Amino acid sequence: METSIVVLTRDLRVHDQPGLVEGCARGRVVPLFVVDEEIVGGVMGVPNRLRFLGEALADLREGLRGLGGELIVRRGSPAREVARLAEQTGARVVRIADDRSRFALRRLDALRGTGLDVRTYPGVTVVPPGAVTPAGGDHYKVFTPYWKAWAAAEWRTPCPVPGRVDVPEGIDAGVIPDLAPKGVSPGVAKGGESEARRLMREWLANGVAAYDGTRDDLANPEGTSRLSAHLRFGCLSPLELASAVREHEPFLRQLAWRDFHHQVAAAFPDLPRRDYRPRGHRWRDDPEALAAWREGRTGVPIVDAGMRQLRHEGFMHNRTRMITASYLTRDLGIDWRHGYRHFRDLLTDADLANNPGNWQWVAGTGNDTRPNRTLNPVRQSLRHDPTATYLHHWLPELAHLPTPATHHPWTLESPPPNYPPPLTHP
Ligand SMILES: Cc1cc2nc3c(=O)[nH]c(=O)nc-3n(C[C@H](O)[C@H](O)[C@H](O)COP(=O)(O)OP(=O)(O)OC[C@H]3O[C@@H](n4cnc5c(N)ncnc54)[C@H](O)[C@@H]3O)c2cc1C
Known part of the structure; x- marks a missing residue:
C-alpha cells in the first residue's frame, strides 16, 4: 500500500480532485495545505482573500473529516513541509494540481528538488494552458478562435468524491491560522466548498438559463453567478461547472474567458507588470x-x-x-x-x-x-x-x-x- 502526500493549493475541494482520488485508490494520503509565507506575506496576501482562504480551509477540513480523513495544515515553505511529512510517513509520492503561474512553477521545482516523485493533475482550469494551441503558436492571442478550439476540445470527466480518505495515524493536524484578523471588507462573501456548491446549485436551478438577459443588469445582484472567488480558490471545479452548463453558451463563454486568460498568462507570465501588446501609451501621473x-x-x-x-x-x-x-x-x-x-x-x-x-x-x-x-x-x-x-x-x-x-x-x-x-x- 502506497502513502502519498496530496498538496492542495488553489483547488480547495473534495469534488473533482483527481490527485486525491488517485492517492486514495492507491493507499493512504496526507491531504496537506501549507500556508506559504511567500504568498500570505506578499502582495497577494490581502485581508479579503486571506479571510476567504481561511474559511475555505476550515470547510475543506470538514469535508475531508466527513470522508474519514483530515486536512493537515502547516506553515512555512511547501517543499520543506512536504519533505518533513514524507520522512514522518514514509511517503515517496507527491500529488499536486498542475498550475502554470510563475510562482506555482517555482514551487513545483522546489518540490521536485526534494527527490520525491512529484506528479501533477489537472483541475485549475477546464482546458489546461497549452492543451489547445493555434497553428504555429504556443497560445491563442484572440478570444474567438480560442473559444472555438476550447469548446471543441476533449474534456476529461469530473472525478467522483473518494469513498474514503485514509490518513496515516499520528500526524498532528495543525491549526488553521486566522490569517486576516483585520482590514476585511464588511460585505465580503463567505469562502468554502459547501458555500460554492450551494451557490452553484442555486445558479443552475434559477440563474443560468436567463444569464444572457441578466448579466449586464446592474440592479440585479443575482443576474450573475457570483462564483468567481470560489473558482479562484478552487472551492468549485471549473470543469464540473462547465460540464453542467454546456448547453448554456453565454455563460459557458465566460468560463472560456477564464481559461483564455490563464493560457495567456502561462505564455506571458509578466502579464501583471508589462504591456502584452505595447502601443506607446503615455500615461498621466495624477x-x-x-x-x-x-x-x-x-x-x-x-x-x-x-x-x-x-x-x-x-x-x-x-x-x-x-x-x-x-x-x-x-x-x-x-x-x-x-x-x-x-x-x-x-x-x-x-x-x-x-x-x-x-x-x-x-x-x-x-x-x-x-x-x-x-x-x-x-x-x-x-x-x-x-x-x-x-x-x-x-x-x-x-x-x-x-x-x-x-x-x-x-x-x-x-x-x-x-x-x-x-x-x-x-
Ligand atoms: C478590469 C477587470 C478586472 C477583472 N479582474 C478579475 C479577477 O481578478 N478575477 C476574476 O475572476 N475575474 C476578473 N474579471 C472578470 C469578471 O469581471 C469577473 O470574473 C466577474 O465579474 C465575476 O462575477 P461572477 O462570478 O458573478 O461572474 P459570471 O458573470 O457569473 O461569470 C462566471 C465566471 O466566468 C468567469 N469570467 C466571467 N467574465 C470573465 C472575464 N472577463 N475574464 C475572465 N473570467 C471571467 C469568472 O470565473 C466568473 O466567475 C475582471 C474584469 C475586469 C473588467
Whole structure:
C-alpha cells in the first residue's frame, strides 16, 4: 500500500480532485495545505482573500473529516513541509494540481528538488494552458478562435468524491491560522466548498438559463453567478461547472474567458507588470485623480458606485469593472497597473491571470481586437442601470435624486453639495 502526500493549493475541494482520488485508490494520503509565507506575506496576501482562504480551509477540513480523513495544515515553505511529512510517513509520492503561474512553477521545482516523485493533475482550469494551441503558436492571442478550439476540445470527466480518505495515524493536524484578523471588507462573501456548491446549485436551478438577459443588469445582484472567488480558490471545479452548463453558451463563454486568460498568462507570465501588446501609451501621473478613483469620489456616479461596491464587498459587478477600468485608463489617462493593483488589493477573486488580463484588455494593451474601445460612463449607466437602483444603493448621498439626474448630477441647477463635481465631463 502506497502513502502519498496530496498538496492542495488553489483547488480547495473534495469534488473533482483527481490527485486525491488517485492517492486514495492507491493507499493512504496526507491531504496537506501549507500556508506559504511567500504568498500570505506578499502582495497577494490581502485581508479579503486571506479571510476567504481561511474559511475555505476550515470547510475543506470538514469535508475531508466527513470522508474519514483530515486536512493537515502547516506553515512555512511547501517543499520543506512536504519533505518533513514524507520522512514522518514514509511517503515517496507527491500529488499536486498542475498550475502554470510563475510562482506555482517555482514551487513545483522546489518540490521536485526534494527527490520525491512529484506528479501533477489537472483541475485549475477546464482546458489546461497549452492543451489547445493555434497553428504555429504556443497560445491563442484572440478570444474567438480560442473559444472555438476550447469548446471543441476533449474534456476529461469530473472525478467522483473518494469513498474514503485514509490518513496515516499520528500526524498532528495543525491549526488553521486566522490569517486576516483585520482590514476585511464588511460585505465580503463567505469562502468554502459547501458555500460554492450551494451557490452553484442555486445558479443552475434559477440563474443560468436567463444569464444572457441578466448579466449586464446592474440592479440585479443575482443576474450573475457570483462564483468567481470560489473558482479562484478552487472551492468549485471549473470543469464540473462547465460540464453542467454546456448547453448554456453565454455563460459557458465566460468560463472560456477564464481559461483564455490563464493560457495567456502561462505564455506571458509578466502579464501583471508589462504591456502584452505595447502601443506607446503615455500615461498621466495624477495622484489626486487616482486617489479619488480609488475612494469612489470622482463625481461620476457609475464609477463611484462600482468603486464603493469593491471596497465594501471585495467584489464588483463585471459591467462596472469595465466602466471603472475604462474611466481610469481612457478618461483619466492613468496607467492600468495602478488600477490592477487596487483591484488586486481588494478583490476576493483576483489572480495573476484574470485581473491583469482584463485590465490590459480594457486599457488596449492586451487581447482586445478593438484596442481603442472606450466606454462612455453616463451612457453605460443609463443603459445598464436605467432605474438608478445600483447608483442609489451605493451612493446614499444621491438616493434622494430623481432617477435621470442621478446618472449625471452635475446637470442639475443645484447639484448635491455633499457629492463632488466630476473630475472629467463624460
Ligand atoms: C478590469 C477587470 C478586472 C477583472 N479582474 C478579475 C479577477 O481578478 N478575477 C476574476 O475572476 N475575474 C476578473 N474579471 C472578470 C469578471 O469581471 C469577473 O470574473 C466577474 O465579474 C465575476 O462575477 P461572477 O462570478 O458573478 O461572474 P459570471 O458573470 O457569473 O461569470 C462566471 C465566471 O466566468 C468567469 N469570467 C466571467 N467574465 C470573465 C472575464 N472577463 N475574464 C475572465 N473570467 C471571467 C469568472 O470565473 C466568473 O466567475 C475582471 C474584469 C475586469 C473588467
